[in-house]
Structure formats: C-alpha cells, structure tokens
Amino acid sequence: MLTAALAIAGREFRLAVRQGFDSLLAVVFFVLACVLFPFGVGPEPAVLARIAPGIVWVAALLATLLSLDRLFQTDYDDGTLELLALAPLPLTAVVAAKVAAHWMMTAGPLLIAAPLLALLLGLAADAFPALLATLALGTPALSVIGAIGAALVLGARRAGVLLALLILPLYIPVLIFGVAAVDAAAFGLTVRPHLMLLAGLSLAAAVIGPPTTAAAIRLALR
Amino acid sequence: MNGFAGEDLVCERGARIVFTRLRFAVGLGGALVLVGPNGSGKSSLLRTMAGLLAPLAGRLTWDGADVRGDPFAHHQRLRFVAHTDAMKPTLTAIENLRLWAALAVSIDERSTGEGNADTRCRHALAAFGLAALAEVPARYLSAGQRRRLTLARLLLAPSRLWLLDEPRTALDSDGAARLDAAVAAHRQGGGIVVMALHGGPYPDGARFLDLADYRAAATC
Amino acid sequence: MHALANPSRLVRLAGTYAPWCAVATVVTLAAGLFLALIASPPDYQQGESVRIMYVHVPAAWMALFCYSCMAAASAVALIWRIPTAELAAKATAPIGACFTFLALVTGSLWGKPMWGTWWVWDARLTSVLVLFFLYLGYIALSTAFDDPARGSRAASILALVGFVNVPVIKFSVDWWNTLHQPASVVRAGGPAIDASMLAPLLVMAVAFTCYYLWVMLLRLKSEILAGKIRAIQLRRMHG
Known part of the structure; x- marks a missing residue:
C-alpha cells in the first residue's frame, strides 16, 4: 500500500514539474496579493508592520484556495479518479497521498516566499520564526479541509466560486490561530x-x- | 458456480430506472458482449460491474460469493477501460502507464507477471504497437494511439476480469486486431471479458446480453 | 423511522401536521409578541431597545437549532441511506439561513443604540455571521448540480463537516475576540434574567420552532412532489 501511495504522490510531483510555471502560479498570486496591501492601506511602516501577519495569512489562505481546483478536477475529467477508486488500496489512502503531495507543492513555495514578504511589510524580526512555524503547522489543515471542498464540488456548475464559499468559512479558525501566534511573537x-x-x-x-x-469522491463518481 | 454473475440487478440513474431484473453469468474464459441502443445502460452496467455504481437492487457474485463482501479483492481482479483515457498529456506514454503498473504491483504481489514494472510497461506498449512511442508525451499521440495506450493498461499484470466500454472506438484495423489478440490470450488464460460493442466482429463463443430486454416498464 | 423514509407517507404526514403547526405558530407568536412588546417592562439599562432581544435571541437559537437539525438529518441520510432525510435537511437550510439573517439584522439594530455603531466584531455576532456563510455554502452546493439527488447528497456531507466545525469556529472566534477587545462589550442576557423577560423569550422561541416545523413540512412536501414530477417527466421522455 505504501508503494502505491508513493507512486501516486510521485506522479503528482512529476506532473507539477512537467507543467512548470503552472505550479508556481499560486505562489505568484500569494506575492501579488500581499503587495497589493500597501497600495490599499498606504505605505506607513507602522501600519504595515502591525497588519503584516494578517496580510500574509489571508494571502496564504487565498493562494491555497486557488491551487485546490486542480487537486481532483483534472483527474475527475480524464477518468483517472475512477481508476484510482478501483485501485486495490483504500480511496482514503489515495486521497491522503494526493493531499500530501498537494501540500508539499503549495506550502513549500509559500514558506519560501513568506519571509520575503514579511520583510517587505516590515514585520518585526522576532516574529519571522513564528510566521514560518505557523505557516508550516497551519497549511496542512488548509490543504486537507480544502480537499474536502474540492471533492464536493466535482461536477458542479461554477465549481471555483462555489469552492471558495464552502471552504473559506472553515478556514477561519486556522487564520485566527495563525495570526494570533505571529502577533504574540511580534509583541x-x-x-x-x-x-x-x-x-x-x-x-x-x-x-x-x-x-x-473519499466519501465525496465516491459520490462524484457514481 | 465459477465465474462472474449478476442476479436481478436494478440500476437507477438520476431518478430513472435504466434497467431492471438483469441477470447474466459468464464462466472462466468466457466473453459477454453487451449490446443495446444508446442510453440503454451499457456503460452503467459496466460501471456497476466495476463497483463504481451501487445497484439499487440485486447482487454481483464472483465464484458464487457476493463481490461486496470483499471489494478490494474485486478491484484486484478487474481492469476497467471506460470512454475516458485517464492520460496526462504532459507525461510520456510509458510514464502514463507506470502509475498503473505500480498499482498493479501493489494489487497482488504474487502474480505481477514477468519482470519489473518498467519491462511490463514496455511489453504492454509493444503488444499494442506503441513501442516506438514510449518516450513521446501523450499530448502528441493521435486519438487511436491514445486508445491503444489506454488498452495497454490491461496487459500490465494478469487479471481475471476485463470490463471494456466500446474498446474499438478510434482504433484502426491493426489496433482492433491487436485488441482481439489480447482478448483471446486473456481468455485462453481463464480470464473473463465483458465488453460493450456496437457491431462485430464478436469474440468467438461470446454470449450476448441485449440491454433493451431489461428496460423498466414505462408506467407512471 | 421507516414510515418517514417512505416519501408518499411522508407527504401525507406533512399534509396532516402542517396546519396544526401553522395554528400553533399564530397563537404562540401572538402571545409572544404581546408579552415582548406590551406586557414586559423596559430594561433599566437598555430601555425599550431590550425588546429587540426577544426576536434576536430566539432567532440566534433557531439558527443553531436548524443547523443541528440539518446535520442530524444529513447523518441519518448518509448512514441509513434515507433520501427523504436529505430532503428534510435541504428543506431546513433556507429557513435556518433566514433565522440567521434575522439574528444578524436584529443584532445590528440593537447594537446601534447600545454600542453607537451598526456593527461590532463581537464574538457572538461574528460567530453567527460565519454560521450564515455556512448556510449559504450548503444552499449553494445543494443546488449546484444538474442532478438534484447528487446535490443534496454532497450538501449532506458538507453539513456534517460544517457541524463538526461549528464549535471550533465558536471557540476560535471567542479566543480572537478576547485577544483583541478584552471583555469591553455589553453582553445581553447573562445569568441574572428576570422572569418577566424570560417568559417572552421562551414563548417567542416556541413560536419560532413551530414556524420552522410548519415551513419545513411544507417545503419537504413540495420537494418530494417535485422529485416525483421529475421522475414522471423522465419516464415520459425515455418511455
């Protein structure tokens, strides 16, 4: 079962590499969304430093959300998902492998870009480790919860907007604790x-x- | 009895009964050909046989035992080829096969056939005349070549039951001949094949199941 | 249970009980409004605006109650594969969303004289706002598919996921609120509530529950009948 799960995750990585820049679009969005804030609230360093954790976290949330539409949708469209559902390992394990791969490919670039953005926004230096720690600990929840939503909207009309509506309210606790930790470190x-x-x-x-x-995927494949 | 059978299957799709009280039985080495007009439920029956669709009523058995008793065993023994090709355009032909080869290994450690995953992929490609295209990204393949690649998945490891949904779509005569040869070899080894077909040639000694015979009565 | 799983019997049951719920709604609502608007005294602190609470608090209760009903019906639907339970959850969602919206609006109306502003990021109000989004997500998902059965099944899974998350969201919002504005907000209710205020609250809550049952039964009935009509049309088409 482990070899099978590794084969599935490995294929996800290979696909990401082949698609090249596509897989980096989420992190580009992340950077761009953060850069918009100084234009919105003004360049005053004290204000930016105060709201930097919130900006970075909200942008990370949205970037994760954007990356979710490819998690199951292409596999659903081309029939890969039903073959995976027929593979002799539990669909839960298939999902876990795919979500783990998704997390590594989205959270990894976010973690690399986050310190740079924190620097641009003037976040207190003491808070840098906390920011990285919260992103590292919080993004798995984002990927896993997002996967539920991505599976539920398979085959729906306007799946993208719908996904945002389903998932963002569920992300609130992660956002609250993530930002609270960075704030605490900054103070x-x-x-x-x-x-x-x-x-x-x-x-x-x-x-x-x-x-x-897995239950949502089974429902989508009926 | 030995083999694959269905008893009193009822299939519902979106509040409509597609077929009802459907029965079939195929012995080892047998072939069952599904015929019937569009919308008569050939694909639904194949998906039911694969376990993707739960029948509203009735049951499927393998060697007399209900397949729902051990769904993984059922998944292990079957290969399903649908209309979709499950190909990633950016991966090469052989890379596309490798995942299914890896899953076939984990299926059944004992009977993975000869050689490692890579050799098995190359054998399967060669059987469908794709050996020269192994390193070509799938997006450059023609519709017929993609079909061959999809069918090559059948040969990655021995299995007991092939479920093929109109496998000849887009195949040329050479491709169809290779498919027929693969089916014949599969049945020679005791494998069962169930295929939806629009027109012949049909496999030797095939049984036919006309889904038009099992339509639900149109009463309100 | 099995009587409820049978759509035709459920339609008959709904037809029998809906009028009684309607009568109960009218009677309790009249009594509740009388108690709330006329018979109860104004609050020594909040003055007359305390009367908004007699709508706001029961509406907020109903918001949670309806979501719990939805989750319970969804669990029944998924575990025992009873499609009518899915329809009951689907029938509940818009009613619950309306109660949630009512709670938000009345909370905002009450907040203007109390806090001097239409909206305060108070922990309770914020939680209710998130709950409103959960309702919207459920409704959007249940109607997003061409096959209605697929939509209500997917929405059932979402209702359960949301239900598990409600306490987590509540806890995190409380935590967030205490971090940012430590207990500066005037809280409505509290342990010391006078009987003259408790009575209208409870009667209004009963009235709202009766209203919910009434409308839910009507909606459930029409959902089942709409399903039957679809089935007949399909059969005509393919027959």
Missing part, C-alpha cells in the same frame, strides 16, 4: 499555545479529512 509574548492549537487543528483535520474526501 514578545509566548507563542507556544497558539502553535499547539494550530498543530491540533491540522491533526484533527488530517484525521477527519481524507475519509470525508
């Missing part, structure tokens, strides 16, 4: 409880998410 407070909560969210999502996603 010199303890970060640990926030990080623990984020990790807890990601763990809970990882337990509940894949079986739910």
Whole structure:
C-alpha cells in the first residue's frame, strides 16, 4: 500500500514539474496579493508592520484556495479518479497521498516566499520564526479541509466560486490561530499555545479529512 | 458456480430506472458482449460491474460469493477501460502507464507477471504497437494511439476480469486486431471479458446480453 | 423511522401536521409578541431597545437549532441511506439561513443604540455571521448540480463537516475576540434574567420552532412532489 501511495504522490510531483510555471502560479498570486496591501492601506511602516501577519495569512489562505481546483478536477475529467477508486488500496489512502503531495507543492513555495514578504511589510524580526512555524503547522489543515471542498464540488456548475464559499468559512479558525501566534511573537509574548492549537487543528483535520474526501469522491463518481 | 454473475440487478440513474431484473453469468474464459441502443445502460452496467455504481437492487457474485463482501479483492481482479483515457498529456506514454503498473504491483504481489514494472510497461506498449512511442508525451499521440495506450493498461499484470466500454472506438484495423489478440490470450488464460460493442466482429463463443430486454416498464 | 423514509407517507404526514403547526405558530407568536412588546417592562439599562432581544435571541437559537437539525438529518441520510432525510435537511437550510439573517439584522439594530455603531466584531455576532456563510455554502452546493439527488447528497456531507466545525469556529472566534477587545462589550442576557423577560423569550422561541416545523413540512412536501414530477417527466421522455 505504501508503494502505491508513493507512486501516486510521485506522479503528482512529476506532473507539477512537467507543467512548470503552472505550479508556481499560486505562489505568484500569494506575492501579488500581499503587495497589493500597501497600495490599499498606504505605505506607513507602522501600519504595515502591525497588519503584516494578517496580510500574509489571508494571502496564504487565498493562494491555497486557488491551487485546490486542480487537486481532483483534472483527474475527475480524464477518468483517472475512477481508476484510482478501483485501485486495490483504500480511496482514503489515495486521497491522503494526493493531499500530501498537494501540500508539499503549495506550502513549500509559500514558506519560501513568506519571509520575503514579511520583510517587505516590515514585520518585526522576532516574529519571522513564528510566521514560518505557523505557516508550516497551519497549511496542512488548509490543504486537507480544502480537499474536502474540492471533492464536493466535482461536477458542479461554477465549481471555483462555489469552492471558495464552502471552504473559506472553515478556514477561519486556522487564520485566527495563525495570526494570533505571529502577533504574540511580534509583541514578545509566548507563542507556544497558539502553535499547539494550530498543530491540533491540522491533526484533527488530517484525521477527519481524507475519509470525508473519499466519501465525496465516491459520490462524484457514481 | 465459477465465474462472474449478476442476479436481478436494478440500476437507477438520476431518478430513472435504466434497467431492471438483469441477470447474466459468464464462466472462466468466457466473453459477454453487451449490446443495446444508446442510453440503454451499457456503460452503467459496466460501471456497476466495476463497483463504481451501487445497484439499487440485486447482487454481483464472483465464484458464487457476493463481490461486496470483499471489494478490494474485486478491484484486484478487474481492469476497467471506460470512454475516458485517464492520460496526462504532459507525461510520456510509458510514464502514463507506470502509475498503473505500480498499482498493479501493489494489487497482488504474487502474480505481477514477468519482470519489473518498467519491462511490463514496455511489453504492454509493444503488444499494442506503441513501442516506438514510449518516450513521446501523450499530448502528441493521435486519438487511436491514445486508445491503444489506454488498452495497454490491461496487459500490465494478469487479471481475471476485463470490463471494456466500446474498446474499438478510434482504433484502426491493426489496433482492433491487436485488441482481439489480447482478448483471446486473456481468455485462453481463464480470464473473463465483458465488453460493450456496437457491431462485430464478436469474440468467438461470446454470449450476448441485449440491454433493451431489461428496460423498466414505462408506467407512471 | 421507516414510515418517514417512505416519501408518499411522508407527504401525507406533512399534509396532516402542517396546519396544526401553522395554528400553533399564530397563537404562540401572538402571545409572544404581546408579552415582548406590551406586557414586559423596559430594561433599566437598555430601555425599550431590550425588546429587540426577544426576536434576536430566539432567532440566534433557531439558527443553531436548524443547523443541528440539518446535520442530524444529513447523518441519518448518509448512514441509513434515507433520501427523504436529505430532503428534510435541504428543506431546513433556507429557513435556518433566514433565522440567521434575522439574528444578524436584529443584532445590528440593537447594537446601534447600545454600542453607537451598526456593527461590532463581537464574538457572538461574528460567530453567527460565519454560521450564515455556512448556510449559504450548503444552499449553494445543494443546488449546484444538474442532478438534484447528487446535490443534496454532497450538501449532506458538507453539513456534517460544517457541524463538526461549528464549535471550533465558536471557540476560535471567542479566543480572537478576547485577544483583541478584552471583555469591553455589553453582553445581553447573562445569568441574572428576570422572569418577566424570560417568559417572552421562551414563548417567542416556541413560536419560532413551530414556524420552522410548519415551513419545513411544507417545503419537504413540495420537494418530494417535485422529485416525483421529475421522475414522471423522465419516464415520459425515455418511455
């Protein structure tokens, strides 16, 4: 089963590499969305530094959301998904492999771009590690919850907008704890409880998410 | 009895009964050809046989045992070729096959056939006349070549049951001949094949199932 | 349970009980409004605007109650494969969304004299706002497919996912709120609530519940009948 899961994840990576720049579009969007804020609120460093964690996190949320439409949609359209559902391993494992690959390919670039953006927005240097830690701990929950939504909207009209409506409210807890941790670090407070909560969210999502996603996919394949 | 059978299957699609009280039985090495007009439920029956669709009523059995008792065993023994080709245009022909080869390995460690995954992929490609195109990205393949590549998936590892939905679509005469040879070899080894076909030639000794015979009565 | 799973019997049951729910709604609503607007005293702090609470609080309760009903019906539908339960959840969603919207509007109206502004990012109001989006997501998903059965099934899964998330969202919003504005907001209700205020609250809550049952039964009935009409049309087409 492990070899099969690795084969599925490996194929996702290979596809991402072949599609080249396509896979980096989400991180380009992430950077662009963050860069828009100084134009919106003015270039005053104190204001930007104060809202930097929120900006980076909201942009990360939206970038993840944008990357989700390819998670199952192309596989659904070309019939790969039904063959994967017929593979002799649980669909939950297939989902877990695909979501893990998706997380590595979206969160990885976000983690690399985030410090750069924090620098542009003038985030306090003390808060940099916290920002990276929250992104690393929180983005798994984003990918897993997003996968549920991506599976639910398979075959729907206007799937993209619908996905945003389904998923963004569910992202609120991750956003709150993520930003709270970075804020705490910027004010010199303890970060640990926030990080623990984020990790807890990601763990809970990882337990509940894949079986739910698998159920939604089975429904889409009927 | 040995083989694959369905008892009193009822299939519903979007509040419509597509076919009802459908029965069939195929013995080892047998072939079942599904015929019937468009919309009579050939694809739905194949998807039901594969386990993608749950029948509204009735059951499918393998060697007399309900396939729902062990869905993974059923998945292990079957290969399903639908209208879609499950190809990624950016991957080469052989890369496209490799995932299915890897899944076929994990299916059944004992009977993966000869050689490692790569050799098996190349054998399967050669059987459908695609050996020279192994390293070509799938987006450059013609419709017929893509079809051959889809069918090559059948040969990655031995399996007991082939479910083919109009497999000859887009194939030229050479491709059709290669398909017939593959089906014949599969049946020689005791494999069962169920295929939806529009017109012959039909496999030797095939049984026919006309889905028009199982339409639900049009009463309100 | 099996009686409820049978669509035809359910239509008959809905037809029998809906008028009774309608009568109960009218009676309790009249009594509740009388108690809330005339018979109860103004609050010593909030003055007359406390009367908004007699709509706001039951509406907020109903928002949660309807979502719980939706999740329960969805769970029944998914576990026991009962399509009528899916239809019940689907019938509940717009009613719940309306109660949620009512809670938001009345909260905002109450906030103007109390806080001096139409909207405050108070923990409760914010949670209700998120709940409203959850309802919108459910409704959008249930109608987004060409096959209605597919839509209500997918929406059932979403309702369960949302239901699991409601406490998490509530907790995180409370946490967020205490971080940013530590307990500066006047809270309505609280433990010390006078009987003269509790009575109209409870009667209004009963009235809202009766209203919910009434409209839900009507909607459920029309959903089932619409399904039957679709089936007949399909049979005509293919027959």
